Amino acid sequence: MAETAGLLLAAGAGRRFGGPKALAVLDGEPFVVRALRVLTDAGCAPVRVVLGASAEEVRALLPDSEAAVVAEDWESGLGASLRAGLRALETTAAEAAVVHLVDLPGVSAGVVHRVADKADEDTVARAAYDGVPGHPVVLGRRWWPEIAAGTSGDKGARDWLKGRPELRLVECGDLGTGHDVDRREDLPG
Template identity: 40%
Template sequence: MPEVVVGAVLAAGAGRRYGMPKILAQQGEWLQSAVRALGDGGCDEVVVAMGAATVEPPLGARGLMVPRWSDGLSETVRAVLADVAARPEVAAVVLHVVDVADVDGQVVARILDVADGRRDRLVRARFRGVPGHPVFIGAAHHAGVRDAVRGDVGAAVYLRAHADRVIEVECGDLARGTDQDHRRG
């Protein structure tokens, strides 16, 4: 059975600071961009985690409903990891957020290249020294991440607790990697 890397777009939130669910931002362009980045970058499958708003997933992706999305980002991460938990062929999940529109397939490919499909790896993009997304979480860490996430914080708590195992990969030459929390006027 071939190993599978699942790319996940985290897009279930209401986007309170932004003023609307970011899955809908820019007429869906951010979502299209995130799905394309994961697919072009080498993920075998792409899933879009949604909740506050639901949309037809872009071509090449499937939707994943997050029933408790209002409990925060942790529930979105937990739902993605639960979705792959019963699939022994899943070697890793690559978490990406919908509101980092300038990250493309080159960034994802760089992360996947360093991760080398290893189930024991934790690999995180860094942009000019600042940690960001995407984040490769090998299957050996899925249960630990599920247990560590709380409230509106995703895998960052687990990554900090295992900082000695996280490989940070500079990607600032490819993108800014800045998330869009507020609309530009």
């Protein structure tokens, strides 16, 4: 894997969940710490964590507070977080970024590693679970300005990814579920 950064989007307020999902705890570990560990265990470096809701509380959980990037306009949606994160990575030497969401406890380091394998500046790859596209998504550096310019609302890169001939789906259903946690009832039991 070329130098591939990790970009963890953890800014949301978790309205349906009842609070910021970054602070939710599963098996004694906060979601933000769990997701950060997944990225680092997969070999992503550097890793940036985009914060918004309860930013200082979430930042206090990070082993390295310098990894935090605050999306000032986080309330406008996922697009703002993705934009802030990609801009923060521009000063690094990373050729690609693994974009991971904080509310995916079923995604393992193995999933991240598989999707990011052979990543370079031209990569556009996405995990799939039983053929259904999901996260994480790997975006080569070549695409960052275009993606950042086109993000809005809660869509992130969804519209940008639609119909891209470069997009490579990487089946990961044997390694994880890719299910997100929207409500407390969605937490794995």
